[in-house]
Amino acid sequence: MLKTILAGLRARTARLVLSSIAIALGVAFVTGTLVLSDAVEAQTRDNFARGARNVDAAVHMTENSPNRENGVPADFVGKIRATQGVAGADAREFGSAALLSSDNKARNALVQPLPTTEKLRDFDLKDGKFPVKADEAAIDTKTAQVAKLKVGDELKLLDEDNAEHSFTIVGTYQQGASSISMSGSDHVVVSPEGLRTVIPKQHVYEIVAVAKDGVSQQQLVDNITKAIGPGYEVQTGEQLTKATLEQVGDAAGEIRSVLLAFAAISLVVAGMVIYNTFTILVAQRTKELALLRCVGAERGQVFRSVLAEAVFMGLAASILGILGGLGVSAGLQAFIGSVGGPSGDDFPIRLPITWTTIAAGFAVGVVVTVLSAVLPARRATKVAPVAALRSQPDSQDDVARTGKVRVALALLVALAGGAAVYLGLQQEKEEPAMFITGGATMVLLLAVLLLGPLYVPLVNRLFGKALRGVPAKLASANAGRNPKRTAATTAALMIGVTIVAMVTVVAGSGRETMAKKVDERFPADYEVTSNVYSQPLSQKFADELAKVRNVEKIAPELQVYGESDKLKYGDVTGYPSDAIGTLVRPELASGTLTGLEDDQIVLREREAKDVGLSIGSSVKINDKIFEVAALIKDNTYGAGIVTLPAAQAIMKDDRKGYQKLLVKLAPGTDITVARADLERAIASSPVAVLNSAAETKAELNAQIDQILLFIWALVGLALVIALFGIANTLTLSVLERTRESALLRALGLTRGQLRQMLVVESILMALIGAVVGVVLGAGFGWLLVEALSNPELRISYSIPFGQIGVMLGLAVVAAVIAAALPARRAARNSVVAGMAEA
Incomplete structure (x- = not known):
C-alpha cells in the first residue's frame, strides 16, 4: 500500500499543489503570528527595561501619599548623593514646552534633564553628543525626522509665559519605552541648568541611584531609606525592572490572541478547501479504489491510504508554511521598523523560532489536513467494489439531496445562536455584549454553512436567469449540478466576506454616528485649540x-x-x-x-x-x-x-x-x-490651531479607516485561500469533465466559448459566496451595532454601499483571475484525445 500511496501522490502532484498552498498559507499565518509576537515581546521588554538599566535603587512617592501630586522632594537628590554607598544619583523629571517649527507654529514637546551620572542615562546617543551647557539640547530621532531638525540647527522653546529660549542641537538619541517616550509629543533633552530656564518649577517623579563597588542593591536601599525617612517607596533595581515589566502587561499576548483569531479563520477556510479537494479526488478515483478492493485491499487500508495522502500533503504544506511564516514575520517587523517604535526606536528584525512554534506549525498543518480528509476517506470505503467499477468517474454521487439530519442539526445550531444573541443583547456593558453577540453570529454562520446545499442552487438559478448566451447558461448548469461541491467551494469565500462585511458595516455605522454627534454637539462653525498643553489660549x-x-x-x-x-x-x-x-x-x-x-x-x-x-x-x-x-x-x-x-x-x-x-x-x-x-x-499665537467640524470628522474617519484596513488585511488571507479553493475546484472539474468538454467542442463550442464558460462558472461561485456573505455580514453587523449601543450612545445602523460594492467587484475580478489557468488548460485540450479518454 505504501508504494501505491507514493505512486498516487506522484500521479496527482499537480492536483494537490493548490490545496497544499491553501494549507501552507494558513500555517504561515499561524507561525508568523507566533514568531512576530515573540519578537514584539522581546523588543517591548528590552525597551521598557531600559529605564531601569544600571539602576541599583529608585525612590518614588507611595501610592496613598497625600503629596503624591507634588512628586519626590527635589532636595532628596543631595541627601541621596551624600548617602553611604551611593556612587551617583539623579532626579527624573519632565515638563511640557512649545517647540517652534520653521513656520513659527508650535508643537508640544516634553523636555527632560540629562542625568549627570552617565550610568543612569536611559538615552542611547545616536549622533553628536549629549548637552552639557545651558544652551545646548539633544532631540530624539523621531522628533528629528518629524520636525526636520538635525545636529547644528537652532531649537526654539517657549515657556508658559511665551518667552522664547534658544538652544543649539548638539546630538540625537533614542530612549527606552515609557509613558513619557510614548506620549506622542516631541522629545528634548537639555542640561539640568537648561531645563530650569524653560521650566522653572521642578517636579521630580523618581530619583535613581547607582551603588559603589561592593555595595549590594539591598544595602543601598536600606541606606537611602534611613537617609530620607519614611513615607516613600524605595526599590532595588531588580524590583524596579520587575515592576516596570509588569506595567507593560501582556501586550504581546494580546497581539498574539488577535492575530491567532484571524489565523483560525484562515485555517477553517483552508480546511474547507482541503475537504472539497479530497471529496472531488475520491469521487474521481472511485474505480481506482474499487480495483484496489477487488485485488485484496481491505476497507481500512483504503481509508488509511487516503489519510496517508493527507498526512504527506500536510507535512509538505507545514514545511512551506513555517518557512513562509518566518518571511511574514520579517516583513511585518520591517514595516514596524519603517514606522518607528517609541521615540523613533529601531525595531531590529528578530526571528525567535522556537520548538513550540515549529511544533504548532506542523500540528496545525497536518491536523487540519487530516481532519478535512476524514469524511471523504470514509466515503471512499462505503461504496461496494462492483458498484464502484460500474460507476462513472464523475462525482454524481455527491449530488445527493440534503438530508433531514443536516437540516435538523442546522436548526438546532441556529436556535443556540439565537439564544446567544438574545443573551448578548441583554448585557448592559459593551464589552461582554460585543463578545457574546459576536460569538453568537459565528454560531449562526455555522448554521448557514450547514444549509449551503439548500440555498446555493436557489441563488445559482437566480443569477442564471440574468445570464445570456450558451456558454453562460452552461456555466450556470455546471455550477448547479453538484450543489454540495458548489456549496463547499463558495462557503470558504462566504466566511471571509461575511466577516469583512460585518466589520465594514459596524465601522460604517460608527462613522455615521460620530458624524451626527459632531454636528449635534458642536454646532460651532470653528474651534481654536492649543497645540501645547502647557500653553493655554x-x-x-x-x-x-x-x-x-x-x-x-x-x-x-x-x-x-x-x-x-x-x-x-x-x-x-x-x-x-x-x-x-x-x-x-x-x-x-x-x-x-x-x-x-x-x-x-x-x-x-x-x-x-x-x-x-x-x-x-x-x-x-x-x-x-x-x-x-x-x-x-x-x-x-x-x-x-x-x-x-x-x-x-x-x-x-x-x-x-x-x-x-x-x-x-x-x-x-x-x-x-x-x-x-x-x-x-x-x-x-504660535500654539493656536484652527479646526472645523468637517476636519474633526475627517480625522475620526481616518482613524476608522486605519482600523478597517488592518482588519481587511488580516481577513484578506482567508479570502485569498478561498479563491485558491475556487481555482482548485475548477482545475479538478476540468480534469473530471475532459470528455464532456471534448463533446461540447465537437458539437460546435469554440475554444473561446469554453474559456468563457469556465470564467462565468468561477464568477458565479464567487458571487454566490460574496453575495450571501454580504447579506449575512449586513445582518450580523446590525446585531453588533445593537450590542454596542447603550443609553448614552445610540449607534445609527448604516451600510457603506460604496465599500460593499468594491468588495463585490474585487470578488468578480479575483474569480476571473482564479479561472484563467483552468480555462486555458481546458481550451488547449485536444478534442480527439478528450473523447478517447476513459
Whole structure:
C-alpha cells in the first residue's frame, strides 16, 4: 500500500499543489503570528527595561501619599548623593514646552534633564553628543525626522509665559519605552541648568541611584531609606525592572490572541478547501479504489491510504508554511521598523523560532489536513467494489439531496445562536455584549454553512436567469449540478466576506454616528485649540478673536480636574452660560440646559444613577456645592458641565487660559472668507490651531479607516485561500469533465466559448459566496451595532454601499483571475484525445 500511496501522490502532484498552498498559507499565518509576537515581546521588554538599566535603587512617592501630586522632594537628590554607598544619583523629571517649527507654529514637546551620572542615562546617543551647557539640547530621532531638525540647527522653546529660549542641537538619541517616550509629543533633552530656564518649577517623579563597588542593591536601599525617612517607596533595581515589566502587561499576548483569531479563520477556510479537494479526488478515483478492493485491499487500508495522502500533503504544506511564516514575520517587523517604535526606536528584525512554534506549525498543518480528509476517506470505503467499477468517474454521487439530519442539526445550531444573541443583547456593558453577540453570529454562520446545499442552487438559478448566451447558461448548469461541491467551494469565500462585511458595516455605522454627534454637539462653525498643553489660549487672545470680522460669539472651554464626595470622578467642563444649550448641545436626558447658574451642574446620567443623584440633588466638587439642574447622556464632558465662572472657581492649578475656543459665525457669512480672517488672527499665537467640524470628522474617519484596513488585511488571507479553493475546484472539474468538454467542442463550442464558460462558472461561485456573505455580514453587523449601543450612545445602523460594492467587484475580478489557468488548460485540450479518454 505504501508504494501505491507514493505512486498516487506522484500521479496527482499537480492536483494537490493548490490545496497544499491553501494549507501552507494558513500555517504561515499561524507561525508568523507566533514568531512576530515573540519578537514584539522581546523588543517591548528590552525597551521598557531600559529605564531601569544600571539602576541599583529608585525612590518614588507611595501610592496613598497625600503629596503624591507634588512628586519626590527635589532636595532628596543631595541627601541621596551624600548617602553611604551611593556612587551617583539623579532626579527624573519632565515638563511640557512649545517647540517652534520653521513656520513659527508650535508643537508640544516634553523636555527632560540629562542625568549627570552617565550610568543612569536611559538615552542611547545616536549622533553628536549629549548637552552639557545651558544652551545646548539633544532631540530624539523621531522628533528629528518629524520636525526636520538635525545636529547644528537652532531649537526654539517657549515657556508658559511665551518667552522664547534658544538652544543649539548638539546630538540625537533614542530612549527606552515609557509613558513619557510614548506620549506622542516631541522629545528634548537639555542640561539640568537648561531645563530650569524653560521650566522653572521642578517636579521630580523618581530619583535613581547607582551603588559603589561592593555595595549590594539591598544595602543601598536600606541606606537611602534611613537617609530620607519614611513615607516613600524605595526599590532595588531588580524590583524596579520587575515592576516596570509588569506595567507593560501582556501586550504581546494580546497581539498574539488577535492575530491567532484571524489565523483560525484562515485555517477553517483552508480546511474547507482541503475537504472539497479530497471529496472531488475520491469521487474521481472511485474505480481506482474499487480495483484496489477487488485485488485484496481491505476497507481500512483504503481509508488509511487516503489519510496517508493527507498526512504527506500536510507535512509538505507545514514545511512551506513555517518557512513562509518566518518571511511574514520579517516583513511585518520591517514595516514596524519603517514606522518607528517609541521615540523613533529601531525595531531590529528578530526571528525567535522556537520548538513550540515549529511544533504548532506542523500540528496545525497536518491536523487540519487530516481532519478535512476524514469524511471523504470514509466515503471512499462505503461504496461496494462492483458498484464502484460500474460507476462513472464523475462525482454524481455527491449530488445527493440534503438530508433531514443536516437540516435538523442546522436548526438546532441556529436556535443556540439565537439564544446567544438574545443573551448578548441583554448585557448592559459593551464589552461582554460585543463578545457574546459576536460569538453568537459565528454560531449562526455555522448554521448557514450547514444549509449551503439548500440555498446555493436557489441563488445559482437566480443569477442564471440574468445570464445570456450558451456558454453562460452552461456555466450556470455546471455550477448547479453538484450543489454540495458548489456549496463547499463558495462557503470558504462566504466566511471571509461575511466577516469583512460585518466589520465594514459596524465601522460604517460608527462613522455615521460620530458624524451626527459632531454636528449635534458642536454646532460651532470653528474651534481654536492649543497645540501645547502647557500653553493655554489666553483671555486676551479670546478677546482679540471675538473682534474678527463676522465672528458672532466666542465660547471658551475649560476642563477642570476635580474630586467629589459622591461621584467616582469629579472632572467637569466649563462653558459660558449662554453657550450651554446653544453652542454646546449634549443629548439631554432630563431637565434643561438653558439659564444654567454658577451653583448648578449638568450631570452625566449614568454617573448620577450610579450614586443615586437626580435633578435637585446636591453634589460637592472641589469644595463647592452644586445643585443638579439637568442630566445628559453624553460622556465627553467628564462628570458634567458647569458654567465658566464655576469651573474657574473650583480649579486647583494655576492655568491662565483655555485649551479650546468655540467660534460661532454670524448668519450668512461666507465660510471661506471667514476662515481666511481667522487664520490671520490666530497667526499671532504660535500654539493656536484652527479646526472645523468637517476636519474633526475627517480625522475620526481616518482613524476608522486605519482600523478597517488592518482588519481587511488580516481577513484578506482567508479570502485569498478561498479563491485558491475556487481555482482548485475548477482545475479538478476540468480534469473530471475532459470528455464532456471534448463533446461540447465537437458539437460546435469554440475554444473561446469554453474559456468563457469556465470564467462565468468561477464568477458565479464567487458571487454566490460574496453575495450571501454580504447579506449575512449586513445582518450580523446590525446585531453588533445593537450590542454596542447603550443609553448614552445610540449607534445609527448604516451600510457603506460604496465599500460593499468594491468588495463585490474585487470578488468578480479575483474569480476571473482564479479561472484563467483552468480555462486555458481546458481550451488547449485536444478534442480527439478528450473523447478517447476513459
